[in-house]
Amino acid sequence: ALYKGLDSWDEVVGRIRGLHADTLRKLSSKCEDRFMAGQKDHLRFGMDSWSDFRLVTGKPCCEAGDAVYYTASYAKDPATSYAIKICRSKVKGTQQQFFHSLAVRQSLPLHFNIQQDCGHFLADVPGRLLPWEEEEEEEEEEGLKDKESDEAKPTDSKENVKEEEASSSGLSCGSLRSRVVVITREVPFQTVADFVHDGVSRHTLNPELYERQVCLLLLQLCSGLEHMKPFQVTHCDLRLENLLLVHSPPPTGQDPLDSTCPARLIISNFSQAKQKSSLMVDPGTLKDQSRLAPEIITATQYRKCDEFQTGILIYEMLHRPNPFEEHPELKEREYTWADLPPLPVRSLYSQGLQRLARLLLTVNPTERIRMSDARACLQCLLWGPREDLFTALGCSTAGVLSGASHCEATLQNWLDLKRTLMMIKFAERSMDLGCGVGLEDWLCCQYLAFASTESLSRVVHILQQP
Amino acid sequence: ALYKGLDSWDEVVGRIRGLHADTLRKLSSKCEDRFMAGQKDHLRFGMDSWSDFRLVTGKPCCEAGDAVYYTASYAKDPATSYAIKICRSKVKGTQQQFFHSLAVRQSLPLHFNIQQDCGHFLADVPGRLLPWEEEEEEEEEEGLKDKESDEAKPTDSKENVKEEEASSSGLSCGSLRSRVVVITREVPFQTVADFVHDGVSRHTLNPELYERQVCLLLLQLCSGLEHMKPFQVTHCDLRLENLLLVHSPPPTGQDPLDSTCPARLIISNFSQAKQKSSLMVDPGTLKDQSRLAPEIITATQYRKCDEFQTGILIYEMLHRPNPFEEHPELKEREYTWADLPPLPVRSLYSQGLQRLARLLLTVNPTERIRMSDARACLQCLLWGPREDLFTALGCSTAGVLSGASHCEATLQNWLDLKRTLMMIKFAERSMDLGCGVGLEDWLCCQYLAFASTESLSRVVHILQQP
Known part of the structure; x- marks a missing residue:
């Protein structure tokens, strides 16, 4: 059956495309099994x-x-x-x-x-x-x-x-x-607070690497938080010191800070977490109002609180103070993106992170970007497609959004090529001694396995908003 | 540069095709490094x-x-x-x-x-x-x-x-x-003679597996002999007991006879080997005339002797006697393929092996198949394209030979699909624990890495000869 239609090129290309996508999904799930080995065993120590x-x-x-x-x-x-x-x-x-x-x-x-x-x-x-x-x-x-x-x-x-x-x-x-x-x-070997604190000089000396690491950590944070959404759990206390870093895979002598993916990020400390059923309970116990989204104070509405706090974390991870601590007056009014302090452009990632921070810190929770979209934006920042691809092709935002067939074809081509490259990477890893596949390979594989031209054009549109 | 031309589908497909071929070549050479690990170190014990x-x-x-x-x-x-x-x-x-x-x-x-x-x-x-x-x-x-x-x-x-x-x-x-x-x-853990001797009942009980193993051993034999051609070395004493089997990769508990590729084949005993410079030396010392190609006796011509002996080995590995031992009179005359005893059809591979044996035992050395083509025939028997693909597509022998564009396109499509599947296999091996890539993977990778529509159509034509 696999060889049926071998005389049609279109069919073969479609078949190869399908095989690539299926395999990446399979590899992604095998990676999960490997990276979470043992963790799925039910352990309960008393x-x-x-x-x-x-x-x-x-x-x-x-x-x-x-x-x-x-x-x-x-x-x-x-x-x-x-x-x-x-x-x-x-x-x-x-x-x-x-x-x-x-x-x-x-x-x-x-x-x-x-x-x-x-x-x-x-x-x-x-x-x-x-x-x-x-x-x-x-x-x-x-x-x-x-x-x-x-x-x-x-x-x-x-x-x-x-x-x-x-x-x-x-x-x-x-x-x-x-x-x-x-x-x-x-x-854990450190918290993200330690990582940020120790990273001041690395951020200056090698901003490209440091800000890429920040993107990879934020991506993990967002994907953990996204996982909580269907269960209506909100963390409500996202701080650098509540995010732990764990070596993954276990250390091999190489300094994790030298690799682009510094470590696995673990969200910890759920002491302030809210679940929908308990949403109305005692919001007065929440300390430190500078970290709370405005809608919490006004409407006891936690739905997009984690998005807001993630926006603050982008500032802090890039060594800027929490804008609402620096300018407490912001929350008193309907601030706009223009009111938020700019993040210095230090690397390929700075502008994208700035855009994402603004989307996350949007004053109106209904306009604020969803966690799943924030995750997708980070994937796009890390692995593309890059903005220059579209500008080079004359593929305007409007074109992407309207699903112009030219742009869609380009996105499909980009995806096919990226998937091929990812397959090659995995294939070559099979010849490495030791554990070849790294955390970043997995994260990228996840992205490419589940991306579609629709999801890509959506994200490109979000990131190209003026 | 990799992303240039992303708006052209044709270009992207061509790019992916190129990436697959390049990667398989790279993987094939990495496999060689792994399977011959240590062997490339120059050791000389005195x-x-x-x-x-x-x-x-x-x-x-x-x-x-x-x-x-x-x-x-x-x-x-x-x-x-x-x-x-x-x-x-x-x-x-x-x-x-x-x-x-x-x-x-x-x-x-x-x-x-x-x-x-x-x-x-x-x-x-x-x-x-x-x-x-x-x-x-x-x-x-x-x-x-x-x-x-x-x-x-x-x-x-x-x-x-x-x-x-x-x-x-x-x-x-x-x-x-x-x-x-x-x-x-x-x-070595045994010779091919032991393998054949021990294989009588396996040949009966599981002819598909046994004959596939025979193909894989013959492929290795041919590729070793092909390697000797540019150096004008002829082994001249190819017998089952001069071919050794070595575990590769080292045994992991699984019986090598259960896997399709039973072992690595090693050509040994070069005591009768001839190099062109010494071709004229004392052919009288060669014993056992029943194993010698007729042209050796008549023209002291060793050029295609190993091909002839490989033909005999096909009979012996399939548990049939050497036709020239059974019918010594054959060599006395210009025998034809029809004079050679038929091999019983026991599996998918029997007919192809019969055809190959005849091509190798052709009486006239100039008409006898070359070692490189014999190797290519075995690759085709093992990994395709299968005859039924061509008959199903109405792609006649004449069509393949004349390079009809329809057939060529089908072969290219077949190759693209097989290469994709091979890439996937390697990619999935990267997630296996232990040594994932086996000898058969390497041999198949070699085939697909260096195959072209020309080489494929050539072999299909050879194997389809009446």
Whole structure:
């Protein structure tokens, strides 16, 4: 059947086009299996497993906004690394909020860019693993003697019970404190905040690479957030320090910052997350109004909050302050794109990121770009088609939008060629020793596998808006 | 530059076609690097390395026509396996002939299907490693007491010298005999004679698989012999027991006989090989006239001798006797194809192999098919285009030959589609764990990388001859 119609060139070309698209979809799904290997196994560690975990070092591997992470090994599966996430929250109320956030997260099916919970419980944690608490306690002692310090110490009776249980865990020396502990398979090595902080000089020295890395991280962020949409979950607290970076694939000696795709991005800290059913609950607990979309304040409307916060993150990742922190007066009025501070043009990506930031920060939520379109814009910025292709071909915005057949044919040709090149890349990877296919290959494969002339012309149109 | 002309479909299709062909050529050469890994390093072991070799077991790994092979390890490179080839020849004259054959072989550049010599020398070998000699000696003692038995025992003085040298080699126990020893990197696990012998019931139970394996072995044989043509080397002693099988890639637990490509074929035993410069030398020493092409006897013309012997091998590999052994009278006259015994049709490949055998056994050497065409016929039998494609399309032999544009277009379409499928195969292999690309993938890739509509129509024409 495959060889039927071999005398018709049109049919053969159509067949080859179909094979390429099908194969890229298959490869994309195989990549998912590889990059998420093991993660799809259902793991659920309980308190009873706590004593089987050992810290690999006494130093945290990552200090995030809501927790500190330690690399750990599990006695019953020593080949796999785990991360032990020790939550910073001390107040019992916050712990409750934490369990709420876990519940929200657990309502989401697995996604490559959303933190997976392999078990969580209240555990007794030695004080030395909670270095920030000592700092805070000192601060408290210095300035806030009147605040109740009772919270920091669990009751003695409880501690004794746990101490016995934990005595063989290697996690038991020193004074014990009861904390929410989460086990995850993904061991973060830094947060995006660290990445941005460490990237100041790289941004200056090699803006092309740094801003491409930013695009790849934003793409992962958007695709994680897009995944949450059908479940009506909104994160509501997208900050650099709540986004973790994990080596993927595991480090091979090469500095991840030298490759264009620096790492896998994991969205963490769902403590402020909203699910539609709970949308009306207590918006007053949301702190830091400078990070909230205006419509939250006026209409308790979270639907496009994550889009807005992603817009702010574009500024911050490009080493610019949050425009609404810098100009708090903006939110008081119907600001326009012209009111938003410009991003300096440093690379091929700057203008596209500027455009995207504006689309994400549009004051009216109904006009604000959707997460799926933002994701598509980032794919287009990363892998094309580039604007110059269209201008060179005299393929105007209007033409693209009206679906002029000339432009559509060009887009189809572009897609065919890109798919061929992607196939070649994978084919050549088969001859590489070691794990040849990288995270960026997968992300690009995903794009090309599911793109169509319609989706491409839509994005080209969005990015060409004046 | 890659994106220039994206508005022209024809140009894009041409570009994709070019990319596929280029990539397959690149992949084919990468495969060569992988499958011949290490072999391109120039290794030359001398007598001084002899003591660094250790046999892995005391049992031969393969008993070939001219030698017995033992798996060995080399103290300075314990990770690599080597084969120690101990030549059967005892007579000093034969040893000289052996060194002549080594010289012929060394004039050939490396090829995947030609035995590589990593060093050869006269070494003292314990008698227990020469089991056939004991048998022969017994036979001699029984029947041929009058024949001089002096040859079998090297002089004492010589033996003593070598004994000291070899005393630490693990190869020194028992009585020592001086033999030509060759070190090779390819460790054979059987000869094609063993393969054919063991294959009788497989040929009956699964003729499709067995005969496909035969095609793959013959293809490798032809491509090794084709490689010798520009150097005017003729093997002149192509027999099942001179063709070795080597695991490639190294065994992974799967029985090589279950995969379509059973193993890598290695042409060995160049003791009868002729190089043009020495063509006139002593044809009387060639034994076993039933294996010689008629023109050798009449015109001392070796040019197409290997083609003829390959034809005989087709019969033997399909479990039929050598037609000229069965009917010695054939060579006495100008036999035609009709005089050659028919091969039973057992599979998709039988008829093609029958046709090829006839073409190879053509009485007149100038009409006999060339090795390069025989190789191309085997590729066509293995991977197409199949005859039914052409008959289905009403693409007659005459049409193919006259290069009718309709047929040429069909062949181009077939090639485009096959190349796409091959690319996909490689791309998917990139996601396999372990060594994904197999020997058959490489052989097919070679075919598709270098095929053209001209070469395809030529072969289709040859195979369609009445």
